Amino acid sequence: MENILNLITLDVQNEHDLEHDFSKKPNFSEPKIYDADGDLEKRWYVYFSYKDPKTGRLKRMKNIYGKVNSHKTKEARYYLLSVYKRRLLRLLKAGYNPFENNTELYKKHHQETTTSPPSLISGSPVESVQGVDSEYIKPLRSTKPPQKRQKAMExxxxxxxxxxxxxxxxxxxxxxxxxxxxxxxxxxxxxxxxxxxxxxxxxxxxxxxxxxxxxxxxxxxxxxxxxxxxxxxxxxxxxNEVVRQNPIKNVTKLKTNPKRNKTYSQKQQREIFEYLEKEDPNLLLFIKFVSYNLLRPKEVCRLRIKDINLDDGTLQFRAKNKVLKTKLIPSILMEELPDLSVMEGDLLLFTKDGIGGKWKATLESRRGYFTDRFKKVVKDHFGFNENHGLYSFRHTFITKLYRSLVKHASPFSAKSYLMQITGHSSMAALEKYLRDVDAELPKDYSNLLK
CATH class of the missing domain: 1.10.150 (DNA polymerase; domain 1)
Incomplete structure (x- = not known):
């Protein structure tokens, strides 16, 4: 169905249309480009407002996307949206009104901008920018019977x-x-x-x-x-045009206070490790992957034998952001590993029965199993509450690393080196993490209080 929007989103290679500057007192706002602050994962578009004939106030029209979001570079999107914006502005200056019938204007400029014969303008289109309320839209006359409105989906x-x-x-x-x-x-x-x-x-x-x-x-x-x-x-x-618009976009997200697992003290960590050496060595090894390699418990549950490179002393894992990452296995952990060379590569590294095996349970179930196992073996024994868990070991050892590094280097140098170990994507992300877990503590300031 041809409509006035086609004139805005015509193939950019044929951009020789509407080169005249029309002078008329505007009843509209200047079209603007929304670029989502350069985020290519979000939708970019051109938007504008037009005077509502009922209220006399400017009303926001539906966004114009065209084909812009099919492009994967900023340069291509800016170029295409600039063309859309320029064409839309010229059409508005020429008299295009999204609340009225624009048949003649469409025909005039369609003939000027394309080589298509007039017969292409057929059927019973509705000449408006998409999204304008139906009460303002006037259907064009046609020899064809009007199409029935599609029935809403159950x-x-x-x-x-x-x-x-x-x-x-x-x-x-x-x-x-x-x-x-x-x-x-x-x-x-x-x-x-x-x-x-x-x-x-x-x-x-x-x-x-x-x-x-x-x-x-x-x-x-x-x-x-x-x-x-x-x-x-x-x-x-x-x-997919099942509904006209997403009603949840304007539903406010409530402010919450997220809970974070507390770190263990050095004494608590040492006592837990000594206790598990006797009671549950396999659970202790699981915890050491969290502690020494600074992995999340779920990332440890994903590990398979083939993910451990014994020759290079590295492991590969899928991180929280679903990117495959490689980390060095510190020698303190390498020395703890059994002989993995005799095991099949597709076996899970950790199962409920031991190291290297098959387990049909889902990732969430495996993660839940080790959480429950830690509660029964460790938390119940030591009397820890919900503030301490498997994830607490990651916080504990990142804090331990930072405080050791900062003794012999500036905070910036310590953080730069720590980033390589933790895998944080930016210094800002690491600094926020360190603040959240209270890893950064000042030197004794007693002399300032005297």
């Missing part, structure tokens, strides 16, 4: 459709969480809002009502997790 079918499209896009754990959270919403609707049958009837207000109930029953953090799920699901539906 609620559960729409959510199932969105979740299916999330397959291979997010992790299995995230997809499972989305299914559970979406299922919770559907159950709540079936109990409290039986009148809602189709996806277009599920409004922002209804979802906020559900989120408020989640917050009151659980926590603000859990409410935010549900919000993230619904926003992701509705964005898929908007991108």
């Amino acid at each position: 609620l559960k079918a729409a959510i199932d459709f969105a979740l299916k499209l999330k397959t291979n896009v997010v992790s299995d754990r995230t997809l499972s969480d989305y299914r559970n959270q979406s299922g919770g919403l559907l159950k709540w609707l079936d109990k409290n809002r039986k009148d809602i049958k189709t996806i277009d009837e599920l409004t922002k207000g209804v979802i906020v009502e559900f989120l408020n109930e989640i917050q009151l029953k659980t926590s603000a953090r859990n409410r935010n997790n549900f919000r993230t799920c619904f926003s992701s699901v509705f964005q898929v539906l908007e991108d």
Whole structure:
């Protein structure tokens, strides 16, 4: 269906259109480019506002994307959006009004900008920028009968459709969480809002009502997790034109106070290691991968025999950001490893039965097993609460490393070297981490208090 938007997003190679400067008092704001601060993972677009004939105030029109987000470089996106912006401004100056019928203007400039015959302008298009409220749009006359508005998709079918499209896009754990959270919403609707049958009837207000109930029953953090799920699901539906817009975009994310596992004192760490040497050596080795190699417990659970390079003294692992990374295995840990050369490469390094074996459990289940095992063997024995866990060893040994390094080097030099060990992506990220775990402590300042 041809419409005025085509004139904005024509092939850039044919950009010789609308070279005249039209003088007319504007009823619109100057089109602007949104570049997401250069983030190529987000959608870029051109946006503008036009005077609403009912209110007399400028009203934001729907964003113009064109083909810009198919390009993977900043240069290409800026170039294309600049062309869209320039063409849109000329059309607006020429008299284009998104609230009125623009047939004649479209025909005039279509003939000026393309070699296509007039017969291409056919059917019964709606001449407006996408997204303008239907009450302002005037359909063009046509010899063809008007097309019926597509029936809204049923609620559960729409959510199932969105979740299916999330397959291979997010992790299995995230997809499972989305299914559970979406299922919770559907159950709540079936109990409290039986009148809602189709996806277009599920409004922002209804979802906020559900989120408020989640917050009151659980926590603000859990409410935010549900919000993230619904926003992701509705964005898929908007991108696939199942709904007109994502109603979750304007739902506020609540401020929360995240909890972080506390570090162990040197005495506590030493006592735990000595106790596990006798009670559970395999669990101790698991903990030493967290402590000496500074891996997250889940990253240790992913390790397979083939990930350990005995010749180079290195290991490869999939980090939190899903990037495959390589780390040096310190000699203090290499000396603890059994003979892995006789084991098959695809075997898991850690299983519930020992080192090197098969385990059909999911990653989350394996992670949960070692968490529970640590609680029963260590936490219950020493009386630790929920503030201490397996992750605490990572905090403990990063703190220990930093405080040792800073004794013989400047803080900047110590952090620069520590970054190579921890794998933090930037100095700012490492400094934030060190502040969070209270690794940086000042020297004794008693002399300043006298």
